[in-house]
Amino acid sequence: MSLAPPAPHRAEIEHLVRRALYENLGQPMPRTVRAPNPLLVNVSARHCHLTPQAVETLFGKGRTLTPMKWLYQKDQYAAKESVTLIGPRSRVISNLRILGPCRDLNQIELAFTDAISLGFEIPVRNSGNIKDTPGCMLMGPAGFLELPVGVIRAAPHVHMHPDDAAFYRVKNGDYMKLRVGGACGVTFDRMFVRVSPDFKLEVHIDTDEANACGLSPVTPCELIK
Amino acid sequence: MSLAPPAPHRAEIEHLVRRALYENLGQPMPRTVRAPNPLLVNVSARHCHLTPQAVETLFGKGRTLTPMKWLYQKDQYAAKESVTLIGPRSRVISNLRILGPCRDLNQIELAFTDAISLGFEIPVRNSGNIKDTPGCMLMGPAGFLELPVGVIRAAPHVHMHPDDAAFYRVKNGDYMKLRVGGACGVTFDRMFVRVSPDFKLEVHIDTDEANACGLSPVTPCELIK
Numbered sequence: 525m526s527l528a529p530p531a532p533h534r535a536e537i538e539h540l541v542r543r544a545l546y547e548n549l550g551q552p553m554p555r556t557v558r559a560p561n562p563l564l565v566n567v568s569a570r571h572c573h574l575t576p577q578a579v580e581t582l583f584g585k586g587r588t589l590t591p592m593k594w595l596y597q598k599d600q601y602a603a604k605e606s607v608t609l610i611g612p613r614s615r616v617i618s619n620l621r622i623l624g625p626c627r628d629l630n631q632i633e634l635a636f637t638d639a640i641s642l643g644f645e646i647p648v649r650n651s652g653n654i655k656d657t658p659g660c661m662l663m664g665p666a667g668f669l670e671l672p673v674g675v676i677r678a679a680p681h682v683h684m685h686p687d688d689a690a691f692y693r694v695k696n697g698d699y700m701k702l703r704v705g706g707a708c709g710v711t712f713d714r715m716f717v718r719v720s721p722d723f724k725l726e727v728h729i730d731t732d733e734a735n736a737c738g739l740s741p742v743t744p745c746e747l748i749k
Numbered sequence: 750m751s752l753a754p755p756a757p758h759r760a761e762i763e764h765l766v767r768r769a770l771y772e773n774l775g776q777p778m779p780r781t782v783r784a785p786n787p788l789l790v791n792v793s794a795r796h797c798h799l800t801p802q803a804v805e806t807l808f809g810k811g812r813t814l815t816p817m818k819w820l821y822q823k824d825q826y827a828a829k830e831s832v833t834l835i836g837p838r839s840r841v842i843s844n845l846r847i848l849g850p851c852r853d854l855n856q857i858e859l860a861f862t863d864a865i866s867l868g869f870e871i872p873v874r875n876s877g878n879i880k881d882t883p884g885c886m887l888m889g890p891a892g893f894l895e896l897p898v899g900v901i902r903a904a905p906h907v908h909m910h911p912d913d914a915a916f917y918r919v920k921n922g923d924y925m926k927l928r929v930g931g932a933c934g935v936t937f938d939r940m941f942v943r944v945s946p947d948f949k950l951e952v953h954i955d956t957d958e959a960n961a962c963g964l965s966p967v968t969p970c971e972l973i974k
Contacts, residue, residue: 636960637862648932648963677963679933707873708905709938710961713928735861736935736961738873738902 530594535562560687561725567734572632582664589624610661611642632675635732649676681716683723705744710737755819760787785912786950792959797857807889814849835886836867857900860957874901906941908948930969935962
């Protein structure tokens with residue numbers, strides 16, 4: 525692992541500064557400032573999760589993933605390695621990014637736009653729930669891997685720490701709404717809530733969802749019940 | 750025009766039948782049944798509108814558009830003719846459908862996903878408002894046409910007759926919301942309202958918006974203020 529450890533995210537520092545300013549000025553804090561953590565809305569482009577065995581099949585005996593870029597969730601990264609996905613009509617997506625570390629299942633997450641262009645019919649699922657989903661073929665520099673199942677559109681979801689869950693008054697498995705402002709404002713009415721002490725507050729939407737609401741770094745976003 | 754005139758839309762007939770059933774049974778009508786017209790939510794895939802002059806430049810002197818398929822709005826159709834759009838990085842979209850009849854301006858409507866894949870930065874605009882938008886090159890069988898402006902993402906909007914406007918208590922230029930149910934339910938918070946005696950009640954969203962909410966023919970949709 526040659527990648528330098530991640531620095532605190534800009535949003536985390538801004539959140540602390542904003543809180544300190546309100547405290548020092550003795551002003552009442554708006555809800556977003558009172559929240560234990562800043563709300564990050566990040567876009568998951570199509571990607572896959574692989575088992576260690578799958579990585580060896582695709583990249584060669586003894587090969588492991590190489591972190592290229594840290595993601596916001598602790599220890600999660602985009603790997604240098606990518607694969608080619610071959611769909612049911614022999615259409616392909618090249619350079620499908622692998623996210624690390626390895627998991628105990630193989631899962632491909634596409635947006636509906638990707639799936640339609642490949643000729644797939646894929647279901648909306650929470651991560652890990654891949655029973656009866658379509659499979660596909662992956663191609664790496666060292667070989668092919670046929671997956672019998674595993675291609676999904678990930679349901680939009682929010683990761684949060686128990687502190688965030690307490691603040692928003694939700695529990696693991698609940699649904700919340702994400703209101704996105706701007707010229708083409710959209711409210712995502714079914715954000716699946718995932719709570720764990722390992723999680724940081726972060727919404728994951730896919731590229732279709734981000735493009736539908738025209739999400740940019742300055743688009744106002746609000747998590748509501 | 751060799752295309753047979755359009756038959757009433759299935760949704761229109763269903764709406765009349767549903768009303769008659771409630772009336773005959775003497776049951777109180779739900780709001781959707783009381784509405785003067787059924788709500789159609791249709792997906793506008795990328796397309797263009799052209800002037801008669803543009804059609805001649807692209808397809809040849811004296812050429813006009815040939816209706817291939819009627820759209821829901823009166824006299825509007827998808828033409829047999831299509832063009833190739835050449836974007837700023839020489840990437841292309843082939844078979845860009847032309848909608849007829851011709852208009853007095855040239856306008857290309859793309860989803861953000863299309864624009865990103867072409868390398869465009871395009872603004873969200875209401876149809877017809879193309880000042881200071883990016884241009885592009887179009888290619889047809891008879892020639893090229895360089896457009897200085899005209900490439901937009903159409904803002905999501907709803908066409909309606911004054912009867913519908915009265916029922917929903919809105920006026921031309923207002924904004925409404927479209928609530929879409931289902932597994933990845935979404936509320937589009939800014940549907941621009943366009944009222945005209947020539948219009949039939951119909952929401953137009955683009956492919957990103959439709960894919961974000963997983964719109965299918967059986968997805969429940971509701972227009973709210």
